[in-house]
Amino acid sequence: MKILVIEDNESVSSMIEMFFEKEKIQGEFAKDGLDGYERALAERWDCLIIDWMLPGMDGVTICRKLRKADIAVPIIMLTAKDSESDQVLGLEMGADDYVTKPFSPLALMARIRAVTRRYALHKEDDSDEDVLKTKHFTLNVRTREVLLDGKPVPNLTPKEFDLLHFFIQHPKQVFSRDQLLDRVWGHDFYGDDRTVDVHIKRLRSKVSEDNQPYFHTVWGVGYRFDESVIQ
Structure with a gap:
């Protein structure tokens, strides 16, 4: 694997570098957020590990800008912030997972193996069927493009696309948060079910209309995707 670590703490970087050498991982390191962001854009990486607090450009901004540029690579945030609101913010900006300092x-x-495995599995799934069409949506699973009523839906993160893809394959079926974590994130996901709520909220904001949310909350159970229900 080829992994870019954007981290300004030398002791943390040294620890990660020694472990990468032991695991035969090609690790490259950037101390400045802006430099790390430019390197993340310029090369292909199997995973990005980004610290929250960085000089030049903070980690949350890096993550948001990469997702806005449609960079489909697993991102793990490193943070000393352990509050739920901070963790949710990182996920909302497009991170796939987070690790709270100090960590082993x-x-x-x-975490690296888990997120890279999930991305690899979704790439394999993309080769099975190129285009899915519903009443309102068209998904190209090879190019990971989405059309809503013929118009492109921009700035979907990889996980938002995966979640939409899963729901479209299972219309009108109700899934609990735990089921969605297992089916979309994978059984080795380390986060909690709040992650599902965050991604559903983001999807609604990007694809839903005032009278058609598409993603419906089934109180006490979970969520379902239904294009026929109008509120």
């Missing part, structure tokens, strides 16, 4: 290299490696 083994825990970080487990």
Whole structure:
């Protein structure tokens, strides 16, 4: 694997670098947020590990700008902020997972394997069927493009696309948060079910209309995708 670590703390970077050498991972490091962002754009990476607080450009901004540029790469945020609101903010900006400092290299490696495995599985799924069409949506699973009533839906993060893809494959079926975590994120996901709520909220903001939310809350159970229900 080729991984870019954007981290200004030398002791943290040194610890990660030593562990990467042991695991035969090609690790490259940037201390400045702006430099790291430019390198993330310029090359292909198997994973990005980004610290929250950085000089030049903070990690949350880097994550948001990469997702806005449709960079489809797993992103793990490193943060000393352990409040739920901070973790949710990182996920809302497009991070796939987060690791709270201090952390063990083994825990970080487990997260890296989990997010890269999920991305690899979704790439395999993309080759099975190129285009899915519903009443309002057209999904090209190879190019990961989405049309809503013939108009492009911009700035979907990889996980938002995966969630929409899953729901479209299972219309009108109700899924609990735990089921969605298992089916979309994978059984080795380390976060909690709040992640599902965050992604549903973001999807609604990007594709829903005033009288058609598409993603419906089934109180006490979970969510379902239904294009026929108008509020």
